[in-house]
Amino acid sequence: xIAGGHQMLHQINWIKSIANLTGTVHILxxxxxxxxxxxLNGQVGRRSEDIHIPRYxxxxxxxxxxxxxxxxxxxxxxxxxxxxxxxxxxxYLLEGSVGQRSPKRxxxxxxxxxx
Numbered sequence: 001x002i003a004g005g006h007q008m009l010h011q012i013n014w015i016k017s018i019a020n021l022t023g024t025v026h027i028l029x030x031x032x033x034x035x036x037x038x039x040l041n042g043q044v045g046r047r048s049e050d051i052h053i054p055r056y057x058x059x060x061x062x063x064x065x066x067x068x069x070x071x072x073x074x075x076x077x078x079x080x081x082x083x084x085x086x087x088x089x090x091x092y093l094l095e096g097s098v099g100q101r102s103p104k105r106x107x108x109x110x111x112x113x114x115x
Contacts, residue, residue: 009040016044058094067094 019026028034035050056063068090075086086093 008037012037012041012044016041056094056097058091064090064094067097 015026015028018024028037037044056067058064068087071087071090071093075084078084
């Protein structure tokens with residue numbers, strides 16, 4: 001998203017229009033700066049829900065195991081002739097990633113919105 005209140009408002013209104021035309025729920029994810037968007041438009045603010053997805057922690061065995069599982073799944077689905085072994089680089093990937101894990105619930109189906 002482009003910084004600046006007026007430009008953000010224009011972009012939020014554009015996303016809202018696309019959502020209304022298509023009847024599709026949009027999920028936006030990014031940095032904490034994105035949390036400034038819903039208050040720019042009252043209707044978007046009322047239809048929004050913020051969900052914080054915590055980071056993986058390299059010092060927690062369960063987090064590392066889950067991250068390695070994700071890498072393994074990811075590498076199997078890469079459109080390459082031979083599957084790379086990305087899991088051997090999990091420490092580097094974990095350090096350089098946003099490191100967000102998915103919650104143990106259905107985020108998309110959490111809330112139904114009326115048009």
